[in-house]
Amino acid sequence: MAVWGARMPAVQQAAHLGTAGLALVLLAAAVGMVAGLQLGGRYARPARLPAQLTSGSIALAGCLVLVGQGESLSALLLAALAFGLAHGVLDVAANTAAVRCQNAFGRPIMSGLHAAYSLGALAGAALAALTAQAPHSTFFTETGALLAGAAVAAVPVTRSLSGAERPAMRAGAGKLPLLSSPGKLWLLAALAAASLLGEGAAADWAAVHLHTLGAPTAASATAFALYSAAMAAGRLTGDRLTAAFGAPTVVRAGALLATAGLTIGVSGNSTPLALTGWAVFGLGLSTTVPSLITAAGAGGAKAVATVTATGYLGLLAGPALIGALASATTLPTALLLPALLAAAVAALAHRALENTTP
DSSP: OHHHHHTHHHHHHHTTOOHHHHHHHHHHHHHHHHHHHHHHHHHOOTTTHHHHHHHHHHHHHHHHHHHHHOOSHHHHHHHHHHHHHHHHHHHHHHHHHHHHHHHHHTSOOHHHHHHHHHHHHHHHHHHHHHTTTSOHHHHHHHHHHHHHHHHHHTHHHHGGGGGTTHHHHHHTOOOOOOOSOHHHHHHHHHHHHHHHHHHHHHHHHHHHHHHHTTOOHHHHHHHHHHHHHHHHHHHHHHHHHHHHHOHHHHHHHHHHHHHHHHHHHHHSSOHHHHHHHHHHHHHHHTTHHHHHHHHHGGGOHHHHHHHHHHHHHHHHHHHHHHHHHHHHSOHHHHTHHHHHHHHHHHHHHHHHHTTOOO
16 A cells, blocks of 8 residues: 555556546545455455455555556556455455454454554555655566565465464453444444544645645655654554553543644644644554454454445545635644544543453
């Protein structure tokens, strides 16, 4: 994901796309991902998880290669659709397997697993920057081959995931209770959408916000990097905090921290304050999505898919919504929306996450 995003201008140039054409490609990837999440939720079963993880990883790697070879709008649309589909299938499989592993461990590990995604994003972006002079098609092909090889090498490990919960069951470690009602599932989904809207806001608007304050280009680009680094740090420590205090308390405290950080960061005209605000926002949101997926895991793969798909709708729609609000008001005012949604997450965290810590 980071490799594609970091080299997006090269992909756009190779296919001779304008802004509208690139938007269509990104929309195709989003449509494919939503479809992949639903498909993955329908077919994810314990016995199928190893095959789904391996095939999803290889398919995603192969689609990255196809994206690198796209030299027309039609070719990129098909590649992006397939990329999103593979991403969605893999996302559900990975999170479902993570829930099973967490149940087997008998203690929280989900936040640390999601930290690996954040660290992978940072590593992928750094690798793309270091190879900026190489043709993107060659870079995508080499990266795809490397990732496909890693997926094949991991087969002996993924095979064990079909029985990942058995040790915990024999040892008496409690499994998560089943979701009590469809209403609770949709509450989890709504909170995921609220949280991921904030992540989308950081990805697409943090640098723009700094630019409107008159910050130099380097400082503007640093905003999202600080946000990502803070989120990774929060996820690396999130499991220990969840084990000590419980998911509802940790998520509530983090969401309040995120609300305060972003509100203060967008309320002034100070570049250092804005940078600090985005970092605190990332730190505060870091444990929310892992905790919500853990709670959804009690309902099985379909519940994981529902929460994930709804969350990604927030991620995809959020930046556009903030842009519309900024056009009607100002960007700092529009950026209060993710802060307000973080406050809503804090208010509803206990109701959504009670009795969900393994």
